[in-house]
Amino acid sequence: MTHLRRGTALLAGLALTGLALLTITRAWGHETLTRSGPLPDITEPISGTDVAAWALPTALVAGAAYLALLAVGAKLRRVLLVLAALASLGPLSGGIRGLMETPGLFSGATVALSLALLTVSVAAFIASPGWDTETSPKPGTDHSEREDEAQLRDPEQIWKALDAGYDPTSSTISTKAAKEEKPR
Template identity: 35%
Template sequence: MNSRRTYVLTLLAALAGAALALYAITRTWSVQLTPRAGMSDLREARTGTDLEPWVTGLAVVALAGTGALLATAGWVRRALGVLLALAGAGVTAGAIIGRAGLDPGSAGAGGTVWPIACAAGGVIILLGGLTAFAQGHRWPGMSARYDRKPAAPERPTAAADHRAAWDALDRGDDPTA
């Protein structure tokens, strides 16, 4: 697979993984109903963010790191790949830890689907980070098209040319030679 294609696929995968993890962590993972006499049941819904709030931060880091892959090159891009891989591993671990021992209660299928989706997003981020680490140094960098160009060297003015001619005469040199 060529370098540019791997670059685009990795960016899209890491972006999709971060978006999936962010979406899944904000969904309802558990609903507990507490019966009350003479009133409706008390409903306590818990999202993945309620259970493991730091996973949201890692997913945002992965989202930002994916954007930073566009602006970097060389060893910095490889270091970002390591950061993305660690963030993906953290998201996956957080989803598993958040779901382990959790009673989904009345959440239905959402109590299973959203933690799995969050973990899958973390795995996708992890794979994108590993790919960026392994191949990121070969990917094209940003264009320097709009970078500031150095100023052109100053050209001597006519006054400076006349002054140089008079200085040459003062030294006894022929300025026309």
């Protein structure tokens, strides 16, 4: 799975959540209350939350789940994506129930559920925080803790490691790697 596809799935999920939040909070129609006597009629807007009270909380849950994907590991990411898929089932069931009245709600919820399931399938390939610095020691290398501690005390070695593109706090970095410098 390429980085572009992973990012596209996350951005599409966030975009659909934003679109859902936008449409839920806008006026879907107007209701006119007719009053008797000299009192004028009252026209009140009807928003998406008036029609479907569950729509706003489920959109917020889905949005929070997609945002949390950026901060959690692979196992918790799958749990969050299943939660996002379940959150999209709420509008989907409402769309099935009112299919004749609001077919747009049904198709939007179907797209949201499909996207959530697609993202669940690529969840293992989405990079988690620190994925580029979390490495295991290479076989055949011998690192003593004293070397690493001495390296962390020497500011010059720390800067050389950073310039070379290495993490100076990593236990897998060798003294040789810290002394390497990239050509400028």
